[in-house]
Amino acid sequence: MTHYPFGATGQQHPATGTDSDPRMLSPVTFFSSIRLRLTALLPITILLLTATGAHAQAAGATPVPGAAAPVAPAITKITWLASDHAPQMTGSDASGVTGRVTTYLAKQWPGVRHEIVFANAKRSWQMIESGEEVCRANMVRTTEREKFAYFINTQLTPPPGLIVRRDRVTRLPRNAAGEVLLPKLLADPSLRGALIDGRSYGPALDAQIAARPAGSAVSLYSPKDFGARLLQMVSLERADYSIDLDMALVMAGNPAELVAVPIQDAGDLVMAGIACPRTPWGLAAIRGIDKAYGRPEGAANLRQGLMRWLTPETKAHYAARFDAFYRERAKPSRLDP
Numbered sequence: 001m002t003h004y005p006f007g008a009t010g011q012q013h014p015a016t017g018t019d020s021d022p023r024m025l026s027p028v029t030f031f032s033s034i035r036l037r038l039t040a041l042l043p044i045t046i047l048l049l050t051a052t053g054a055h056a057q058a059a060g061a062t063p064v065p066g067a068a069a070p071v072a073p074a075i076t077k078i079t080w081l082a083s084d085h086a087p088q089m090t091g092s093d094a095s096g097v098t099g100r101v102t103t104y105l106a107k108q109w110p111g112v113r114h115e116i117v118f119a120n121a122k123r124s125w126q127m128i129e130s131g132e133e134v135c136r137a138n139m140v141r142t143t144e145r146e147k148f149a150y151f152i153n154t155q156l157t158p159p160p161g162l163i164v165r166r167d168r169v170t171r172l173p174r175n176a177a178g179e180v181l182l183p184k185l186l187a188d189p190s191l192r193g194a195l196i197d198g199r200s201y202g203p204a205l206d207a208q209i210a211a212r213p214a215g216s217a218v219s220l221y222s223p224k225d226f227g228a229r230l231l232q233m234v235s236l237e238r239a240d241y242s243i244d245l246d247m248a249l250v251m252a253g254n255p256a257e258l259v260a261v262p263i264q265d266a267g268d269l270v271m272a273g274i275a276c277p278r279t280p281w282g283l284a285a286i287r288g289i290d291k292a293y294g295r296p297e298g299a300a301n302l303r304q305g306l307m308r309w310l311t312p313e314t315k316a317h318y319a320a321r322f323d324a325f326y327r328e329r330a331k332p333s334r335l336d337p
Contacts, residue, residue, distance in 0.1 A: 072284040077113040078105075081124040081136045083223070097155070098137040100305045101274070108292035120222045122198025128277050135276040135285060140200040149275040150286040152333045154293065154302050156325040157245060158314055159266035160201050164241040165234055166259050172241075179264035185241070186212040193218035194230045194239035201243055204267030209243075228252045247309035269321060283337055294332035302329060 082098035102114040117134075119127070124136050129148045141151045162180045164172065171191065173184040185191060186209065197220035200206055212218060219239070223229040231252045233239040246260050274289055276282035292298055303326050307315060315322070 072287075073281050075112055075281075075285050075288055077115065078285055079134045080114060080116045081119045081127065081134050082116050082138075083118060083120050083124070097305065100301075101137045101154075104298075104301050105289065105292055108298070109288055112288070120198070121196055122222050125198055128275055131277045131279045131282075133277070133281050133285075135274060135282075135289070137274050138272055139275040140202060141271045141273050141275075142200060142203060145200075145275065148278050150278055150282050150335065151273045151275050152286055152290045152293065152335070153271055153273040153325075153329065155272040155306055156269050156322065157247075157272060157306065158310070158318065159263070159268070159270055160205060160243050160245050161260040161262050161266070162241050163231055163234060163244050163249065163258055163260055165237070165257055167257075168240050169259065169261065172261065174261075175264055177262075177264075179262045179266075182208045182263050182265075183211070186216050186218060189215055189217045191217060191240040194233050194242045195220055196230065197222045202267045202270045204265055205243065205263065208265070231255070231258060234258060245309075246314065250309055269318065283335070287335055290333045290335060293329065296330045299326045299330035302326070 080098050080102060098116055102116060105112070106114055124134075125139075125145075127134050128136065138155065139145070139149075139151075141153065145151075162172070162182075162185075168191070173181040173188070175181060182205070186193065193216070195201075195209065195218055201209065209218075221230060228248070228251060230239070230242045231244065231248060234242055235255050235257055243263070244260075249255070249258060249260060252258075274286065276286045276289075293302065303322070
């Protein structure tokens with residue numbers, strides 16, 4: 001749904017005066033005439049001031065002190081945009097993170113209907129950015145995105161790695177620790193990359209990808225799923241590598257021919273969460289969602305949902321960071337309008 005700005009306009013017509021020169025009138029008559037004209041202009045002045053004030057508030061101007069705050073819209077339905085779909089899996093796993101979120105919220109927030117609509121990452125962000133009444137459950141949180149969306153943190157995940165065919169690993173440029181040197185890889189025209197258009201892989205990797213040379217053999221795609229089709233392309237040798245989370249391999253059925261390789265300077269753990277548009281509706285929706293998750297059982301539900309996708313080594317390596325994050329997640333978030 002597209003919202004069009006609106007306002008009030010008025011056309012002022014000149015008042016009809018006398019044929020006499022005002023300078024020839026008596027002082028009493030002259031001021032009486034002025035008073036009558038000001039009285040006639042008063043309704044128009046009030047209308048213009050009201051319209052100007054309404055326009056300023058719509059544009060985000062600071063409200064007048066003491067003015068009543070706008071009433072938050074009632075939330076009866078949330079449409080969830082998802083691309084974390086794994087058709088080879090069954091039950092709640094088929095909708096990945098989004099399915100688990102809607103199942104939990106349906107119990108914790110009665111009276112709100114939750115509907116999942118599949119949309120790729122680029123389209124999802126376009127809809128949120130334009131203010132449509134939709135939310136997304138697995139969106140990387142960045143400063144730029146916060147300008148257009150309200151977020152609550154729900155996932156702290158290891159950074160993405162390079163997903164590559166096992167028989168291509170020896171061709172990758174790597175450091176002594178075995179980590180991929182992504183800038184060199186992106187500059188190698190003999191190795192074809194397949195990435196998702198409009199998806200954020202975290203600030204560190206986003207910067208490296210954006211700085212790739214013009215002749216880079218990287219193609220951008222907008223798949224309907226979270227990325228399983230790109231991994232299929234790598235499996236079928238239609239591409240040599242992609243970038244994704246370890247859990248993507250699990251959702252893809254753990255193809256034997258694919259392996260995840262760490263990337264040098266991939267960044268720290270990636271903060272992701274639920275995003276709703278930065279509108280009155282979006283604020284009301286994100287507050288209701290945060291109320292459901294800002295408690296110990298909510299944090300436990302999120303933790304269980306993530307841990308099942310991680311390897312024992314990854315869990316052990318980041319155990320202290322995970323503990324700190326979920327302790328904080330068990331409390332209500334600070335949400336500033």
